[in-house]
Amino acid sequence: MNQQTDVMEKIVALCRRRGFIFGSSEIYGGIGGFWDYGPLGCELKRNIKDAWWYDNVRNPPLGPNGREFQMVGVDCSIIMNPKVWEASGHVGGFKDPMVTCKAEGCKGLFRADQLNSSPCPLKPSKMAGESEKCALTEPRAFNLMFETHTGALQDSSSKVYLRPETAQGIFANFPNVMSSTRVKIPFGIAQIGKAFRNEINPRNYTFRSREFEQMEIEFFCKPEESMEWYEFWRNARIKWYESLGIKSDKLRPRQQGKEELAHYSKACTDIEYLFPFSDEPQELEGVAHRGSFDLNQHGKHSRGDENAFAVIDEDTPTVAGEKKGKYVPHVIEPSAGADRFTLAVICEAYSYDESRASPEFMKFHPRLAPIKAAVFPLVAKDGMPEIGEPIYREIKKHFPCQYDAKQSIGKRYARMDEAGTPFCFTIDGQTKEDGTVTVRNRDDASQIRIDKTRCLEYLRDQLGL
Numbered sequence: 001m002n003q004q005t006d007v008m009e010k011i012v013a014l015c016r017r018r019g020f021i022f023g024s025s026e027i028y029g030g031i032g033g034f035w036d037y038g039p040l041g042c043e044l045k046r047n048i049k050d051a052w053w054y055d056n057v058r059n060p061p062l063g064p065n066g067r068e069f070q071m072v073g074v075d076c077s078i079i080m081n082p083k084v085w086e087a088s089g090h091v092g093g094f095k096d097p098m099v100t101c102k103a104e105g106c107k108g109l110f111r112a113d114q115l116n117s118s119p120c121p122l123k124p125s126k127m128a129g130e131s132e133k134c135a136l137t138e139p140r141a142f143n144l145m146f147e148t149h150t151g152a153l154q155d156s157s158s159k160v161y162l163r164p165e166t167a168q169g170i171f172a173n174f175p176n177v178m179s180s181t182r183v184k185i186p187f188g189i190a191q192i193g194k195a196f197r198n199e200i201n202p203r204n205y206t207f208r209s210r211e212f213e214q215m216e217i218e219f220f221c222k223p224e225e226s227m228e229w230y231e232f233w234r235n236a237r238i239k240w241y242e243s244l245g246i247k248s249d250k251l252r253p254r255q256q257g258k259e260e261l262a263h264y265s266k267a268c269t270d271i272e273y274l275f276p277f278s279d280e281p282q283e284l285e286g287v288a289h290r291g292s293f294d295l296n297q298h299g300k301h302s303r304g305d306e307n308a309f310a311v312i313d314e315d316t317p318t319v320a321g322e323k324k325g326k327y328v329p330h331v332i333e334p335s336a337g338a339d340r341f342t343l344a345v346i347c348e349a350y351s352y353d354e355s356r357a358s359p360e361f362m363k364f365h366p367r368l369a370p371i372k373a374a375v376f377p378l379v380a381k382d383g384m385p386e387i388g389e390p391i392y393r394e395i396k397k398h399f400p401c402q403y404d405a406k407q408s409i410g411k412r413y414a415r416m417d418e419a420g421t422p423f424c425f426t427i428d429g430q431t432k433e434d435g436t437v438t439v440r441n442r443d444d445a446s447q448i449r450i451d452k453t454r455c456l457e458y459l460r461d462q463l464g465l
């Protein structure tokens with residue numbers, strides 16, 4: 001076992017033990033590619049989605065040359081009229097190449113383009129197709145969209161799809177947003193929501209799942225300004241990851257080569273992160289220049305005119321009697337995975353220090369930590385709970401906080417270290433004498449004493465929140 005695999009196994013075990021992530025429907029043996037977030041994991045993921053929404057929608061960064069722009073949100077249905085997916089190209093083209101292994105005892109299904117990283121069920125063969133026994137078929141195209149039906153009749157007329165991306169709900173609502181708000185180009189529409197892909201080989205924990213959440217922005221701009229906005233978003237998105245504690249040496253912006261780009265795309269950068277399960281950085285987010293492809297397609301398929309969603313060019317000089325020019329906006333799409341970033345945050349936070357009483361701890365950025373503080377009476381007697389409870393109740397109004405009066409103090413610290421709680425306040429014998437409590441810092445296990453009335457203020461200062 002190499003060191004990195006070992007780290008990943010430790011992370012998975014900690015996530016299970018402490019209630020970050022469980023396999024979906026585990027009591028029935030689980031189901032491949034589906035995951036549940038436990039009490040700590042759902043707080044962590046919520047903090048991630050809240051940070052994304054706040055930093056991109058409520059308080060977006062300034063654009064090129066300090067330019068302000070508007071961002072609005074939508075929350076669209078998962079099942080849409082199937083014509084959406086015909087227009088977007090997903091019905092015809094959202095496919096991966098799949099091969100089957102016909103060897104006795106295998107019958108595995110693999111992605112043809114990922115054979116050398118697909119473990120083979122037939123031992124001693126390690127990777128699919130590696131051994132002489134493997135009998136792989138020719139690749140065939142497999143559509144990743146999950147199908148279901150609406151209404152009581154289950155025939156082709158009622159066939160619908162679970163959305164494979166949140167983006168199309170945004171495009172389909174472009175005319176609604178334009179007519180119901182006062183947004184002006186350049187502006188963006190954001191959405192966070194579930195997406196579903198029937199991945200042939202879900203793998204690497206939650207990294208490639210069949211049900212996952214996306215955090216997507218479709219940013220509409222003038223064609224001639226589109227490259228400037230593309231570069232702006234690429235840089236802004238990298239800065240965002242760094243601002244939440246992802247170290248820059250583990251982040252890599254990878255500009256896609258011409259051969260990788262969709263036919264309508266002018267440029268695309270994958271923002272990648274070096275996960276412990278891989279030697280190469282893997283995609284966290286794609287920032288794509290999509291040109292006017294999506295609005296053209298939806299214009300053509302819904303209104304019979306690919307220019308149906310053209311907007312008025314407010315910058316055309318006004319000449320008496322002449323109409324202003326029109327254009328179909330270009331789109332820059334920063335498209336991030338909430339689950340992939342949650343996994344990156346977990347991997348980045350995982351720390352191991354043998355010299356500590358509790359070697360494993362999660363060094364979450366204060367904004368993302370699921371629990372910000374804990375209050376511990378050293379023992380559940382001698383008036384200590386009476387001092388601790390009011391401190392806990394005060395902090396809890398402002399920050400997620402836990403109170404625990406049971407077990408040894410070492411075990412309680414260890415639990416909070418594994419949960420990634422930045423500070424623990426402990427009431428002990430000295431508190432009754434001089435009114436001070438111990439503050440224990442998660443990152444270096446150091447302890448100082450502060451006045452018991454200053455706990456909330458101290459926490460605010462230290463967390464910077």
Ligand code: GAP
Pocket residue numbers: 164165166167197199206207208209210211212213214216283284285286333335336337338339340341
């Ligand atoms: N609208 C563009 C789009 O969906 P994508 O690169 O297919 O682009 C965007 O997906 C992001 O969604 C990815 O960068 C990744 O973070 C996340 N994502 C995609 N497929 C995923 C999967 N099977 N499991 C978890 N996250 C996934």
